[in-house]
Amino acid sequence: MQALPFATLALVLYMAAALWQGLSLLRRVSARPILVRMLATLGLLLHIPLVIKLLGQSPGFLPGFTTSITLFMAVAVNVVLVASLFKPVLNAGIALFPIAGVALIAAAGLPSESSARGLTPGILLHAVSSALAFATIAIAAAQAVLVGLQNQALRHHHIRGIVQSLPPLTTMERVLFELVWAGVLLLTLSIVSGFLFLDNLFAQHLAHKTVLSITAWLILATLLVGRYRFGWRGMRAVKWTLAGGVFLILAYFGSKFVLEILLGA
Template sequence: MALLAHVTLLGQDFHTVSGMRFGFAQALTLFTALGVLFFLLEERYVRIHVMRPMVFGAAAVALPLPLWFNGVVLPVGHPLLKAHLWLAMVAYAIVGIAAIHAVMMVVVDRGLHRKNLERPNPVNPLRAVLQRNAPALVPLEHLLFRMLSVGFIVLSIALALGVVVAEGAGMGGLRVDHKTVFSVLAWATLLGLLLGRWLGGWRGRTAVRWTLWGFFMLSLAYVGSRFVAEAILHRLG
């Protein structure tokens, strides 16, 4: 029910009479909504219950953000443009969720190399609890690459639709700006990681680093710039 309410509020905020509303707050809300959905689906197959407070807590924090950060309303009329915008946001959310799993892999890997893992950690008991209850590393790694594959496919479709829409508008292709550049860099990073996994068996910290770089590029492509414009420059102005 909570997820349904989250999605309902998200849909109402995105769609307005004048067009579609976009901003870093809307992106984070979509990100956390998909994060909850993926978590509920994958929890049935992978022991990731330790992530429940983090996932649900992030969703609770992100949900009211659009009340303070309104974003910008884009006059979107063409259905392909709507699909492009939605898929781009969904791709960002999926890669972001994969980045969270990559961080969890680091926690699990460090836990496996700690000799005192079975004893309570008097210095940081929370870390010890997280490590003891973290999912197994191999299933988590498989889940990571499943998410990255889906995210790469969605991002590829979003970029292709962007080219089609730009060609139809007589722009001669995608406009070369920071969003396009960082989106293409993120796409290339994910492609390189998936090829490295397929051809070279990449895993572990190499996979984590490439995943985080891909997510960082996507963040710079949209959410980071919108955050600066809406939360920082707007306040200063």
């Protein structure tokens, strides 16, 4: 299978889904969530076989940078599509869908290496929980950006445009904290399973990932405690969510990017 043409078509579908959802948010077109889900689902149906192909080219537990980010973005898109059936999170796709498509193009053109390792049930649990934690927190970060825009618009009495298209701020914040709660629980499972089932973390260049993941967990857990004890919300919640998301991105992809892309190691 030639990966690049399929990746290009997936990118087009993802971009079309993101564009329509973005234009509907700006009230330039009517909201059509079914159309957006259909376009993104078609993109995902092209995305998943390519991920499987890339993983098959570099078998092992620790895929390289481009394969890893493509795999994680496939999970993120899937989580957005499923969650959007129950919660108003489809707007997160405005950012996530194009990133997924670009990552897929990069992976199709630059297949990455993998560290060989057996896939035991414990390691599988760690891999799945890590992917789901990343996906959930990525969606929370996108949700936080929208909450921040909505908060600033309302503060300056700008009630047209995006603000009119979004659910009420209280609903947006509730969904944000639900996503953070789910992300923290999944990240907890990922960290605990990593300690239980992975050995020689320093030899595997995973020490940085562990430290950064724990830092992200502490930031997001602090946000939840602040919400419960002190009623944190608004821009404070936005900043803490984004900070946790940044640390998690660095944990999962930072060193892989430096070692494989910049240094060619």
